[in-house]
Every structure is written in C-alpha cells, then in structure tokens.
Amino acid sequence: MKSDSDRITTDHSHDGIDRRGFLKCMAWAGTGTLCVMQSGILKSYAFGSELSANAAGELAFAQISDSHMGFNKPANTDVVSTLKAAVDKINGLSVRPEFLLHTGDISHLAKPEEFDTVDQILKSSVAKDVFFVPGEHDVIGDDGKQYLERYGKGSEGAGWYSFDKKGVHFIGLVNVMNLKAGGLGTLGPDQLAWIEKDVQALGSSTPVVVFAHIPLWSVYPEWGWGTEDSAQALALLKKFGSVTVLNGHIHQTMQKIEGSVTFHTAASTAFPQPQPGKADSPGPMKVPEEQLRQLLGITDVNFARGEHSLAIVDSRLG
Amino acid sequence: MNRKGYVCLFVLLAASAVAWSRLNAKPVAAPPPATPVEVRIDNFSFSPATLTVATGTTVKWTNRDDIPHTVVSDDKTTFKSKVLDTDDTFTFTFSKPGSYDYFCSVHPKMTGKVVVQ
DSSP, rough: OGGGGGGGOOOTTTTOOOOOHHHHHHHHTTOOEEEEETTTTTEEBBBBBBBOTOOOSSSEEEEEOOOBBBBOOOTTTTOOOOOOOOHHHHOOOOOOOEEEOEEEEEEEBHHHHHHHHHHHHHHSOOOOEEEEEOOOGGTTTTTTTHHHHHHTTTOOOBBBBBEETTTTTEEEOOOBSSSOOOOBBOOHHHHHHHHHHHHSSSOOTSSSSEEOOOOOOSSSSTBBBTTTTTTHHHTTTTOOSSSEEEEOOOOOOOOEEETTEEEEEEESSSOOOOOOOSSSSOOOOOHHHHTTTOOOEEEEEEEEETOOOOOOOOEEEO | HHHHHHHHHHHHHHHHHHHHHHOOOOOOOOOOOSOOOOEEEEEEEESSSEEEEETOEEEEEESSSSSOOEEEEESSSOBBBBOOOTTTTTEEESSSOEEEEEEEEESSTTTEEEEOO
C-alpha cells in the first residue's frame, strides 16, 4: 500500500516536479522505487507496493543491464545464477513485459561463449524479443565486429537503430566506440546526424525512449560516467513532450528529471559498483553474500497514453 | 730514433688519441635495464602515471584490477595491447626517444605517459 506521505503534492515551479518529493524519490533509488508521472504530477511509491491499475498501461517492457557474463571475481562468482534470477523476476512481474531491452555489457570479455550463455538464459524469458545496445566490454578487442554480427542486423553505423511499439518511438544508441584518451562516452557526429533524421517526421506528442549503455547525463565524469556529446543528442529531442532515457554502466539505480526528460539507470544483474566518489575507483564492489542480490536488479517500464503516465520500477533480485 | 723510442712515441700517441676521444665523446646514455620496468594497473589507474626510461627499455604493464583494461598509445598505432584480464601483462620496448601518451581504451579516463630518453 502506498502511503499518502509518499505522494508529491506541491509543485512550486509549475513543472510537475515537487523538489522535496523528488529528492525523496532520488534517495530511495537503489533500494527500490516506483516513480509514476501522471498528468504531469510525479508521484513516488515505495517499492513493494503493488503497481496500481492506473500505472499499468498499454505498453510494458523490462530493462536488464550489465550481465557481464564471464565475470568470476569475488564480487560475484556466479553471474549465471544472478542473470537467471533476473529472468525469473521478469517472468514474475504482475504486468507481463512485451519485450526486453539490454543496455550493454552483455559479456565481460566479448568472448563468443559469453554471448552464447546470455542468449541461452534469455530464451527462458516470457518476453521473447530482446533489443540490445553494446557496452564497452562487448566491443573489447575487435572494435565491435562480433557484436555487430550477432546483434546488429538492420542497424546503422556501430549498431544504432530505432523502432516503434504501440506509438512509442525507441532509439538504441551506441556510446562506447572510438573513445578518446581522457574522455567520456561518445556518440559521434555520424550518429547525431542519424538521430536528427530519425526523429524528423515524428510528432512532438510521440513518447520517445532512448536507451544506451553509458549514461546520457553527467553522473560522475571523474569516473567516466557520462557522454561527451549527450547534450547535442538531447537538443535534437527538444520538441518531444515525453523523453525517457534508460542507461546502465554504473551498476546502480539513479534517476533525474529535467523538464520533459526522465533519466534512469538500471542496476546490474552481475555486481554492484560504488556510489559516485565513494571509493577509490568504480571497480566491482564486494558486499556480504546475503546482501548481493539486494544490490542487483531489473527495471520495468509502463506507458499508459490515456493517462499521460510513465512508470519506471526498479526491482531487486533478492 | 731507436726501436724503444718508436714504441714510446706510439704509446704516447695512442694514449693521446684515447684522451682526445674521451674529451670529445658525447655523454653516453645509461644502458637500458636488463629486466622490464613495471607499470601497475590498479584501481582504474596506471602507476606510476608518468614513467621515465632509457631508450631501449622494455616496459611491462600488469593488470591488478578485477576489471579488464587495455594499454593503447594515444595515436592508437604505436602500441596497442589486447584486452588484459586480471593478472594479464603487456610489454613494449621503446626503441626511440620521445614522449608516449597512452590510455585504457575501455576506460579512457585512465591515462599514462612514458618518457624515453
């Protein structure tokens, strides 16, 4: 049950966001939060409350990220089990997702057998279609050649593409290629030009979902958690009333809302990473065995056009 | 001049030649060490971040992180390791003097430099 104290009721800047309530929503990210945008008002519910009938909508899909198949260090010696647990979680969702998004780092070392294992495990998902974007680990060693062969059919350039589902426009972007010394994630001029062309004919009321591996907002540039030219990409989406940006890479949930854009990062299914700046490096975080699955998870997203609502829910594996 | 005299003169000339050549010799660079100089990859950083070595020195990078890294020169051609998993190593011999900037192509915030003298 949601408590009334968790609802956001004040909106001083008339932008649909109650700052105090939003901060509360932010604070919960990582422990499981449901944030629902309804009629321009953001409401947050503690994780564990059932998805309300209003939040369940026309289109439901789930996001998984950073499965790092092949990783076997102390932070998680069994990434197969945790990916299977993520699929079980997806299969148990009250609203059945129509498809999955995997936001990269499918594999740990881009080995064929690592990709094979993930593909095999995902076959047991109730949602059969999986849309991928690569993480930097998936393009290691061969500049993404193998990734493109496996997952890039019908894509452009280094593997970017778009598709439509029930009136929602999805854009899968690649920001892990041609990285420059000292820099962050990069989309590059070719991809930016493609985005401009891709959205040209769309009406401004079309809900847009952008998904890419490295966050398209500046989470913590000191650790490379950001994308050099993300502002240029978002400028190309300015006309849209609803843009949802889904990322992975940082192995923890985080959410930010800027105007009509909601940024959200998903948890990993493999291992957690420290909060920005809270450790010497962003390396895998070793936690007591019994806490591991509380820091791993999946994300599911619901659209209900009639309600003008968008719901992003993070669920923990344990 | 008798035979002893010629020998004396020869010795004197030879000694002078050696002294002259020593005076005019350019400073000779220290020979490169016989074993590789180590750079440690740890906590998403290269240590030391800047390494100064003699020409001909072999540098060896070892990845001590739980995450794979690479060692790639900024121009992406001078040297480029394959992916280094935990405890994997990469070696490169610097045969020409110069300053070589490099980075991890997976985590480009990780940068380092080798100065070859």
